[in-house]
Amino acid sequence: MSHTLGLRQAQKQKTRQALLDAALALLEEQSLSSLGLREVTRAVGVAPTAFYRHFRSTADLGVALVEEALGSLHPMIRTIVSSAGESDQRVERAVDLIARHVETHPAHVRFIARERHGGVQSVREAIQDQLARFADEVKVALAKDPISEGWNDDDLLMLANLYVDQMLITASLFLDVLEAPQEERRRVTQAANRRMRLISIGREHWLD
Amino acid sequence: MSHTLGLRQAQKQKTRQALLDAALALLEEQSLSSLGLREVTRAVGVAPTAFYRHFRSTADLGVALVEEALGSLHPMIRTIVSSAGESDQRVERAVDLIARHVETHPAHVRFIARERHGGVQSVREAIQDQLARFADEVKVALAKDPISEGWNDDDLLMLANLYVDQMLITASLFLDVLEAPQEERRRVTQAANRRMRLISIGREHWLD
DNA sequence: TGTACATCAGTGAACGCGCGTTCACTGATGTAC
């Protein structure tokens, strides 16, 4: 028999998740630095004091949201960078994966885009940490690619960071057209594809 | 004789500018959506009610800050894109200009990076508007460059947007190392140069 | 299985505080003659 959580622990997790979910929803229309603890508990339907059983502050909750939002991205990153095939097809597949992720996790993406340069230091740092990890993962994957033969470490990391930033920019562009007609979303997709393709071309001729 | 402002108008402008300056300073450590009108007037040394003589709300003040911050960038953009010479030298000059701008206007740069995806809609829109104008300026300049022969309009705009985003990312990287030892700032400069160079290379081979 | 005690997630009252906004005001500046 596996060790299940126990009623008390399970209920606690449920409340904690409800607080995270409510906060994420409230953060669609404001920044973390203006999010109130009472707002969050009100949305969940618990007493304000219950908040302290789970988080020290809204900044602390924000750090937890970073883990939630960017933790779920690791698998996607891996899928993208390990994808095989012709260059243009890989680009299209990557952009498509990003578009799908934005459609399924819009609030997470908005949160990261907003708080990456936001007003709460601990959250900014948590995001930078995770993005640095992504860049490292991407770098390792790039190093394995035959195209990268002869590349030095600094250049690989540079390209990895460029890809990560590009991924975030692309995600944020898709966010802006989430509710827009398909025609406009198509235009964003094509612009994103072209951007990525230009970077790929630069990559292919880097050592010329 | 030119028409000077009159004592009353001049004093009003001075107070208004003091409010903008105080707000910009306060925004180094928080987001606009949590900036209080009383905070700003307290920092300036006027009564809270004086605020309303100049702005309807802090969001309104934010829009004014966008004009101030991005208005001052137009000349820099023009200098960068109209610069002549060998590709690598142009890249270095551009990165250097960005670094200098960040050193002389750190608070403006931070404000734009923070509020570009921040929690106040009217400010986000004002920033997107100005960035779209930048992209258009850059596009026009790119079109004049012989390298762009054979490029279609969509691709020119794509590249212009890529440059504008890259400029902001670079500026934000310099912001993070403003207080760091010169060695680290040098590393950021070189990484930024490499990024821009890779994009240049992609540009040169776009029509291959 | 039953009992006695410990734990602890969530409660609810209370606090002092700073907020945005209103209002009637003051007094220096501007204008008309």
Added chain:
DNA sequence: TGTACATCAGTGAACGCGCGTTCACTGATGTAC
């Protein structure tokens, strides 16, 4: 130049409100025997 009146940037008191945090509490869940 002087006078009488209008304008309006900035004032200061007052308001109702929601905030974060404290505290002692309750009662369901967990544990030891």
